[in-house]
Structures are given as structure tokens and as C-alpha cells.
Amino acid sequence: MATIEVQRQILPILGSPNQGARFYNPELPSSEPFVPGHRTCAGCGPSIQYRMTSKAAGDNTILVGPTGCMYVANSSYLCTPYNVPWAHTQIGSAGSFTAGVAAAYEAMIRKGKWKGEFPNIICEAGDGSASDIGLASISGALYRNHDCLIICYDNEQYANTGIQASSRTPYGGMTTFSPPGPLVPEGKKLFPKDLARMMAAGHPHCYVATASVGYPIDLMNKVRKGLNHKGAAYLMVYTPCQKGFVYETPRSIDLGRLVVECGLYPMWEWNPEKRAYDYSFRPASMRPVSEYLKLQGRFGHLHAEHIASLQKFANEQWRMLGVQLPEALIQAADAKNLVNMASAAQAEAVAQTI
Amino acid sequence: MSTKGTRIPDWLTVPFAGITPAPSQEKGQDLFPTGNWRSIRPVYRDKLPPCNNACGTNEKIQGYLDLVKRGKYLDAYALIKEDMPFPSVTGRVCYHPCEQACNRGQYDEAISIRAVERFLGDLGQALTHDVVKAGKPNGKKVAVVGSGPAGHSAAYQLARLGYKVTILEKSPKAGGLNRGGIPDWVLPQDVLDREIERLVELGITIKTNCEVGKDVSWDELKKNYDACVLAVGLTEPNSVRAEGENKAGVLYGLPFLRDIGMGTSKVKLGPRVAVIGGGNTAIDCAREALRQGAVEVTMITVEANPKEMPAVPEDLHDMVEEGVDLMHGRAVTAVLGNGKVEALQLHPARFSGAINASPITVDKDAPAQRFAVDNVIIAVGQHASLAWLPAEFKNERGTIKIDRFGRLGDTKFFAAGDIVQLGSGQPLMVVNAVGDGKRVAFNLDKVLRGEALQPRTIPIDVIVDLNRMNMTYFPHFPRVQQTLLPPVSRRRTQDEVIQALTEEQAVEEASRCFSCGTCNACDNCYLVCPEPCIARPERSNGLYKILVDYCKGCRVCIEECPTGCLEGVPELDFDTGVVRMDTAFAISPGLHGRQAEELRKLGDRPAKNI
Numbered sequence: 001m002a003t004i005e006v007q008r009q010i011l012p013i014l015g016s017p018n019q020g021a022r023f024y025n026p027e028l029p030s031s032e033p034f035v036p037g038h039r040t041c042a043g044c045g046p047s048i049q050y051r052m053t054s055k056a057a058g059d060n061t062i063l064v065g066p067t068g069c070m071y072v073a074n075s076s077y078l079c080t081p082y083n084v085p086w087a088h089t090q091i092g093s094a095g096s097f098t099a100g101v102a103a104a105y106e107a108m109i110r111k112g113k114w115k116g117e118f119p120n121i122i123c124e125a126g127d128g129s130a131s132d133i134g135l136a137s138i139s140g141a142l143y144r145n146h147d148c149l150i151i152c153y154d155n156e157q158y159a160n161t162g163i164q165a166s167s168r169t170p171y172g173g174m175t176t177f178s179p180p181g182p183l184v185p186e187g188k189k190l191f192p193k194d195l196a197r198m199m200a201a202g203h204p205h206c207y208v209a210t211a212s213v214g215y216p217i218d219l220m221n222k223v224r225k226g227l228n229h230k231g232a233a234y235l236m237v238y239t240p241c242q243k244g245f246v247y248e249t250p251r252s253i254d255l256g257r258l259v260v261e262c263g264l265y266p267m268w269e270w271n272p273e274k275r276a277y278d279y280s281f282r283p284a285s286m287r288p289v290s291e292y293l294k295l296q297g298r299f300g301h302l303h304a305e306h307i308a309s310l311q312k313f314a315n316e317q318w319r320m321l322g323v324q325l326p327e328a329l330i331q332a333a334d335a336k337n338l339v340n341m342a343s344a345a346q347a348e349a350v351a352q353t354i
Numbered sequence: 355m356s357t358k359g360t361r362i363p364d365w366l367t368v369p370f371a372g373i374t375p376a377p378s379q380e381k382g383q384d385l386f387p388t389g390n391w392r393s394i395r396p397v398y399r400d401k402l403p404p405c406n407n408a409c410g411t412n413e414k415i416q417g418y419l420d421l422v423k424r425g426k427y428l429d430a431y432a433l434i435k436e437d438m439p440f441p442s443v444t445g446r447v448c449y450h451p452c453e454q455a456c457n458r459g460q461y462d463e464a465i466s467i468r469a470v471e472r473f474l475g476d477l478g479q480a481l482t483h484d485v486v487k488a489g490k491p492n493g494k495k496v497a498v499v500g501s502g503p504a505g506h507s508a509a510y511q512l513a514r515l516g517y518k519v520t521i522l523e524k525s526p527k528a529g530g531l532n533r534g535g536i537p538d539w540v541l542p543q544d545v546l547d548r549e550i551e552r553l554v555e556l557g558i559t560i561k562t563n564c565e566v567g568k569d570v571s572w573d574e575l576k577k578n579y580d581a582c583v584l585a586v587g588l589t590e591p592n593s594v595r596a597e598g599e600n601k602a603g604v605l606y607g608l609p610f611l612r613d614i615g616m617g618t619s620k621v622k623l624g625p626r627v628a629v630i631g632g633g634n635t636a637i638d639c640a641r642e643a644l645r646q647g648a649v650e651v652t653m654i655t656v657e658a659n660p661k662e663m664p665a666v667p668e669d670l671h672d673m674v675e676e677g678v679d680l681m682h683g684r685a686v687t688a689v690l691g692n693g694k695v696e697a698l699q700l701h702p703a704r705f706s707g708a709i710n711a712s713p714i715t716v717d718k719d720a721p722a723q724r725f726a727v728d729n730v731i732i733a734v735g736q737h738a739s740l741a742w743l744p745a746e747f748k749n750e751r752g753t754i755k756i757d758r759f760g761r762l763g764d765t766k767f768f769a770a771g772d773i774v775q776l777g778s779g780q781p782l783m784v785v786n787a788v789g790d791g792k793r794v795a796f797n798l799d800k801v802l803r804g805e806a807l808q809p810r811t812i813p814i815d816v817i818v819d820l821n822r823m824n825m826t827y828f829p830h831f832p833r834v835q836q837t838l839l840p841p842v843s844r845r846r847t848q849d850e851v852i853q854a855l856t857e858e859q860a861v862e863e864a865s866r867c868f869s870c871g872t873c874n875a876c877d878n879c880y881l882v883c884p885e886p887c888i889a890r891p892e893r894s895n896g897l898y899k900i901l902v903d904y905c906k907g908c909r910v911c912i913e914e915c916p917t918g919c920l921e922g923v924p925e926l927d928f929d930t931g932v933v934r935m936d937t938a939f940a941i942s943p944g945l946h947g948r949q950a951e952e953l954r955k956l957g958d959r960p961a962k963n964i
Contacts, residue, residue, distance in 0.1 A: 024875065024876045024877045024878075025877065028877065028881075030890075031379070032379045032886065034886070035377045035378070035379060035381075035382040035383055035886075036382040036383065036388070036885035036886060036887040036901060036903075036904035037377060037382040037383025037384055037385065037386040037387070037388065037885075037904055038383060038386060038388070038885075039386055039388065040884065041906075042391060042392075042884075042906035042907055042908035043884060043906075043908030043909070043910050044884045044908075045884075047884040047885070048882060048883075048884045048910075051883075051884065051885075051886050052881070079377070079383060079385050079386075080377070080383070081377055081382070081383040081386075082377070083376075083377055083378070083379055213882075216881050216882065242908075249908040249909055249910065250908065250909040250910055250912060250913035250914075251913065252882075252884070252908070252910050253882050253910055253913070253914050254826075254913060254914075257826065284826070284829070
């Protein structure tokens, strides 16, 4: 039996006109696979990410939704806001289900049973699924190199069950599993799992990248690069959660920018051809972590030494990106310098000296 | 949410199980009209950018910069022509109050608005047919006395409204102060000629050598025309009241420039020239004197330093660069010489009041200073010549008495420009005269159509606070500089000093505009909406639609709007399209139109027993 070669969609990479000043982009696709009428919270970060991702992927897309906010809040009563095929799977089987869809389409096309183009297969796993419960299955899908894109929308906790700590919850983040108290004043003592680097290191043949909702065109381009990559791709996207992070809803996009500017969420791409990290992304400015922390209620209990350890963590991230650290950020990593600061406003004053 | 105690209308009791309609791109998933979560609704509300507000004729500056940015030059030109009959002129001569008001000035450098205006004006000059057409003729005749900026503007607007306009100009050439007060190296004559041709193309008759009071009388104006706009300007130069001011070699600023402009000048300047005065006309005279052959030009002002001079700082800078000397804190007390000027007698002096229109105090006890010159140009302001005007319409300032609409009593006469603005606190600048002419033309139209005149409303919502905008979207960019002729080569030529922007430069400069307070279709709100409930049926200015059925009121779009156009308005302020809590279970398509209708009928129905 003659085999038919699988034709893949190649999505164009978006330019960023006006020197990145605005998102205005004439090439922006008009299709809207994710429509309004879903019950996520107002200002939901994962929902912003979901919309941008599906818009970048286009109409010939199959979405896989393991258990998480984007399944629970969006698909009650058997009705979903997805305009494209969407399937729920168990939280632990995100990778195996996605791999199955990809393998099935490849086989059907090869045997001539499916005449259409190979669809974009995207798995939208939350950080609970991607970093804890479904880690094994996702690693398997990446290892076997199925042609799919696995996205971890990282809201840094189990949000739909009522804010529990996941292995992506940052140091000092308050959740119902990591409440601050007299014995553990910082709340969460462990630093988050470096999931994306783990995926890049363990599956070097895959396209791996980190992105943030604060940079929509960059996010959409990374999605398209991942889909264009022949083989498995993995994307970790920072998506703020208004309920868990405890912030004012309008700041969703702002936090997406601040987390990158504070160095807590380094943006990079793993280039599978060169087997090397691409650290060329640079935010518009560098800020101390206190500017990011002060916007969020989940960090409200932190003392100076905790902020200093977060700053130390951020400084390590900057060094990994090969960025020369300004003196003010090095000083802010020392609790002695921070202890005199009674308020976040004074910590912010440090930033102005950069 | 429990439905206990909630009145559910019949039309909402649709089975939940069984059929679940698929969502569509147009309507969304209308089983969940999440708009009822909202307490604050985002609303696009355009505010007035500070540049539009500061402009003397309220040009839609943000609007045309935005069009230039998108390469729609002809639309931009048409927009500018709504308020400004001659952008090619103001693009060269304007003192640009818009640039002083520009919000970008607080951030890095103001937009070079005048340069972009000139780019558009030059584009308009190159067109074979102007985009502006005369209005449908309404059979009424209007005379405009004077063809300076105010008269030009009034005639232009009246022609657009359909009037048959006749301009009466006493000089042999039309143009008024645009021709007579502005030197060639700022505004070349052919640019102005082309703009006046445009007026003739609109069907306006221009009668030159026709002076009111001499060739045509007040009564004739009254009899022959339905209405009349007096834009006669200030024609007579003020004197410095110095002894011997009538000696040969003493010139007055405006006639000096006017004769050169009209091509009737017979003046031969000596090598040493003194210019008396510190205003814009004095600066133009000093720079013109260099071009007319003077070697040493000194400007003598009463002001104690350059900062106090009532002049445009750029022009002052260019003048000093060309080699004019400044002498501050002096007043001329006598012109010395035997029949012809040989020297000036100067005394220390200062203004007695805080502003430089106040009387001058001369220190007569101080030793007099002798200053040798060959010519003196006196440029210390102008006054009106209104012998022909009936006395009842004159005021104590020697100008025309008008009401706040520019009207002379109950007559069909209106007045505009310097002749009414002198002493009113308005700067006597081209753009202010143009604005005055425009407003008077509209008032005249209202009077002739028998409509009530409305006082001019001062816009309140001028966006001047950068905190209302999201500055993260604006990287710092330096201003595009217009090239200037080198000062050395300027001194002997009538060539234009300031050079035009190229197309690329104009687009680059327009792209720096913040579009303060106005939707410029940047797609930010569209892209950051989590629902997404911001629809973009067409991509053009302000055409986003917020689907209020779904908007949860998270205000991300408001926070991320770079220009501050989006605002949050409390939901209770709306009485239409409101989704209330008792409609949370509405589950059929097109439900909100129907909901609203049903809710109106609800009062007639008995409550359903649950």
C-alpha cells in the first residue's frame, strides 16, 4: 500500500510593527477559535493565554484539555466556548491523550483515510497537570516526539480547586497548602520546579520556550514556532490568576510584563537544531522583585529576608540569561539593605536608581 | 446560584439537558451571557488631545497625525482643511502652541506638528484639484474686508457654506499680513499665491485696490451685501515717541516688510541698522535687514533679557545664529542727526508693570548713551486705522467693539482677527486670526439662517495627565529635526531657512504621536481581552465593539489602553442593554434584545409560583 506523506501547516511568523509600541498588526488572523461565554473569573490570565494561543493556531486545530481551570470553568453543561474540536482528558493523561490524537492523524493520513491537512494539535495543561500529576505522560509524549504542542499555562497553583500549592508555586507564595504562620513565616519554603528547563534538558530534540501573556505577539509567535516545528514542542506560559495571586483584575497583562522585567520568569527559547538556548529576548527594563510582589496579596506576609531571597533567585535567573546585573539589584538581594525599608514604596525607590 | 425566590419568566425555562448548541464566532457561547457579572463597563470615550485644544483654530491634529502614520495623506490633508484654509502657510509660520501643549513634551520631546502640517500643506499645493469644494449656493452675498489670515479663513469657510463671497483688499495683491508681514525666507510668495488661487477656485471674488472708506463706503457695504466680515487688521505702526523720529532713515517695521513683500520697496539700508522692539515683527525686521544688505544689525529692547521678549524662542535663536546683536534694557529717547539718522540716544529703561504691554519707565537721570547707526527700524506694535467706521462701533482700545460672537451690535456686520483681538489677551498670531475668522464665519451663517447663537463651550475633558495613559507602550524616540540652511549662507539669500520633511520623516514623526485620549485602533484592547468580547468588525478608528452580553468588567482593556480612551463607567449609569442578575439563566440566541423586551412587559404579568 502506497503511503501518503503527511502535509503540515506552516504558520507565518508575525512581525512586530511600530517598534513593538503597540500590538496593532495587520497580519493578525481574524479567526476566533475561543469565543466569549465561558465562566472563568474576570481578568483570567489562562483565558487570555488560551485565546491568544488558539488565535495563533487558527481554525484547523484540535485542542486537548486535561483537568484544570480551562476545563472546569469552561465546559460545564456539555457546552464549551471552543469553536474547534476540543476534548477533555484526565489530569494525569494529558501527554498520552495528545500523543494519541497526533499519532492517529498521522496514521489516518498515511493510509489515506483522512483527506484534510494535518491539524494543529495543542494540549493546554495547567501547571498542576504539567508539573505534578501529568508530568510522566507529557515527558513521554515529548520523548516519543509526536507532532503536537504541549502548553503549560502556568498560574503557579491548583486554582480551580481553591488555590492549593503546586510544584510551580513560587517561594513565599501563600496558598491554602502553604499558609504563613509563626513557624513558617514565608508560607512556601521551596522554590518552584524549573519545569521548562527540565523539559529542554530532558528532551533536546523538542522545541521548548517560555512566554508570558504580557507579550502577546511574542507568545503567538512562539506558539506558531512550536506548531511549525516537526515533532513535539513544549511551551510554558505565565498566566496570572486573579483569585490566587490576589490582585486587582486590571493588572493581568501588567503582571505578565512585570514578572519578566523582575527576572522571576526568564524568557528563552530552546533551539533543537543547534541544541542551545536562545537568550536574546530582553524586556524594556529591569526592576527589583518588590515591584512585582507588592501588587499581589499572596506575597503580603513576606519579610525583608524573604524578599531578599526572591531577589537572589531573580538575580541567578538574570545571570543565566547572561545579563549584566545593575548594582541596585545586587544590593537588593541582601536582607540588610531591605530591612530598613518599611514599605514597598521605599523598595521601589531602589529601582529608580538603576 | 440558586434560583430560589427568583422569578424566572416562561421564555427562560428551556431544557438544560439534551441539546447544547455549538458556539459560533459571531455570537459566542450564548448559554453563558457572563455580562451580568459586571459592575463596571468599559466605554470608548474620546477625549480632547491637548494639541487640538491649544491650537488657535482647533485643528484636529491628533486626527491628521494618525492618518499620516497610516499613509493616508490625502485624508489627512482633507481633515486639516476643515479648520485651516492654508496648511502650507501655517506649516511654515505658525508659532505652534500645539507643540508647547503636546503631552509628549513631558515624556521626551514634543511632536514636530508644524513640520508635518507643512508636509501636508505642500502635498495639497501639488494637487491639481483641491479636495475642498464650495457649498451649494444659497444665493446670499457676503463681503469680507481684508485678505489676511482672518479674512482668508472667514471667506474660505463661508464659501464652503455656500455663500457668494467677495474679498475687498486695499493692497494691489491679496494676502494681507501673510504677504506683507512675513518675509519670503519664511513663507515664499508662490506658496501664498497658490493658496489664494485655491480661494478663487472656490468661487470667491477678490477685488484688490479696493479700500473701505475710500473706494467703497460703509453704507455701500450695508446695501450691497447680506452680511460683512471686517478683518482689516492693524495697519498703522506705533511710534516710540522719541525726539526727531521723523528724520530720514527712520523706518517702521510693518511697512518695511510690507513693501518688500509687495515688491514695492525702494529702501536702501546702510551698513549699521538698529531695530527697536523685541517681538516677532522686530525679529523678522532684523533678519530681513541682514538680507537687505546691512552688515551690523543690533536689536534694542526694553526687556532685560531674551527670555522676557514676547517672541517665538526658535526664531530668536535663529536670529542670534545669523549674527544679530541684542541690547537689552534700553529705550530710544531721541533720534540724532542732521536731517538724516546718524545716531540714537539711549537711556536705561524698564516696563513699569509685570507685562510688556505696560508703560515704559525711562531712567532719564542716567547718562545717555550714543549709538551710531545708519538706519533705524521701529517695530513696537501696530494700531488700527478705522476712520471709516461709525463711532458707535469703536471701543476705548481703538479697535472694533463686538459682542462675544464677533458681531457688531445687532447689525449683519462681524469682525475678526487682530482688529478685535488686540488687547483681548489672545496672541496676535496667524493661527489665532484663522480660528477667529472660522468661528465668525459660522456665527454669521447662523445669524443669516435665523438660528440662535451659542457661546463657545470650553472643552473640559482635555487629557493632559500622563497617568491616564499607559506609558509602557511608548518607547522613547527622539524628535525628527527639520534641517536648516547654514547661518552663513542665510544672510544674503531669500531662500527658505527651514527645510521640509521628507515623506519618511513625516511618517516617522507622526508615528511618535501618543494619540492622547483618542482611539487610534491599536488593537490592544482587542488582543488582551480574556473573554474575548471586544469585536473588531472593521479595523479603523474607534470601531471596536464591546459585546456587553459577555464583558465581565475585568477592566484589563482599560488598564492596557495606551491612549486613555477607554474608561470604566459604573453599570448603573446605563439604562439600555443592561444584563441584570435575574436573567442569568437566559439560554437562547439573541436573547438580550428579547430580554429587554420581555423585561419591559414583566410588570403586567403575575409572578410565577416556584
